[in-house]
Amino acid sequence: MKILVVNAGSSSLKYQLFDMDNNRVIAKGNCEKIGIGGFVTHKRPGKDDYKAEVELKDHDDAIALVLKLLTDAELGVIASVDEIDAIGHRVAHGGKLKESTLVSDETLEYLYSIVGINPLHGPPAIKGIEACRKACPGKPMVCVFDTAFHSTMEPVAYVYPLPYEYYEKFGLR
Numbered sequence: 001m002k003i004l005v006v007n008a009g010s011s012s013l014k015y016q017l018f019d020m021d022n023n024r025v026i027a028k029g030n031c032e033k034i035g036i037g038g039f040v041t042h043k044r045p046g047k048d049d050y051k052a053e054v055e056l057k058d059h060d061d062a063i064a065l066v067l068k069l070l071t072d073a074e075l076g077v078i079a080s081v082d083e084i085d086a087i088g089h090r091v092a093h094g095g096k097l098k099e100s101t102l103v104s105d106e107t108l109e110y111l112y113s114i115v116g117i118n119p120l121h122g123p124p125a126i127k128g129i130e131a132c133r134k135a136c137p138g139k140p141m142v143c144v145f146d147t148a149f150h151s152t153m154e155p156v157a158y159v160y161p162l163p164y165e166y167y168e169k170f171g172l173r
Contacts, residue, residue: 001082002026006063007090007164008128010120011035013062017077017084025078027070031062040116042069050075059124086140087132091120094145096171103141111143117170118125145164 001020006013015137016028029042029050038056045051050069056062057114070076070084076085089103097115101107115122132141159167166172 001085002078003086003088004066004084004132005088006066006128006132008062008124010124013059013066013128015066026066028052029066029069031056031065034059034062040069042075044077045076052082055116059127059131060134063128063135067135070086083137084136086135086142088142088144089125089126089129090146092146093118094143094147097143098147099143100145103133103143105135107143114170117172147159149167150154 003018003020005016005018007015010153011032011034013034014029015030016025016030018024019026025045027042027044032039032041034056039052039055039063040054040056041049041051054065056065060168065097067081070078071080093102093109093114095117097107097110109124110127111126111129115126129141129143132139162172
């Protein structure tokens with residue numbers, strides 16, 4: 001089983017392709033300067049790194065480039081995108097979503113609804129998810145939330161430090 005993990009930022013997109021059968025990373029890299037030029041680094045164990053300046057207008061371009069690199073005859077590590085079994089997305093803040101969650105229209109709608117409490121990291125994460133949905137329609141995708149780590153805290157620890165209205169209105173902990 002191969003899993004592509006994506007971490008989309010405002011002007012970057014980091015990725016790793018895991019071969020779960022062998023418990024190893026078979027490729028990883030970073031698309032940088034999205035929307036303001038473009039630069040990519042693509043790494044494969046035991047091979048020379050590939051680095052290039054490339055035009056990256058948006059996250060769609062970045063995901064297309066990542067998939068092209070992963071399947072390239074010389075630089076790639078898989079023959080086809082069909083070898084990717086699932087895609088995972090790192091999302092900084094999940095609001096009320098506290099566990100890994102399958103990406104659905106409802107999931108995206110909710111992530112859009114909490115952009116107000118996650119204005120720096122939310123929109124790029126959503127762009128990364130949407131770019132993957134366009135490039136790999138029907139491929140199972142999962143969001144993994146950084147905030148899940150804090151979901152097991154006792155109420156005294158997660159309510160006290162913030163104005164209570166933030167907890168009531170946004171579910172902030």
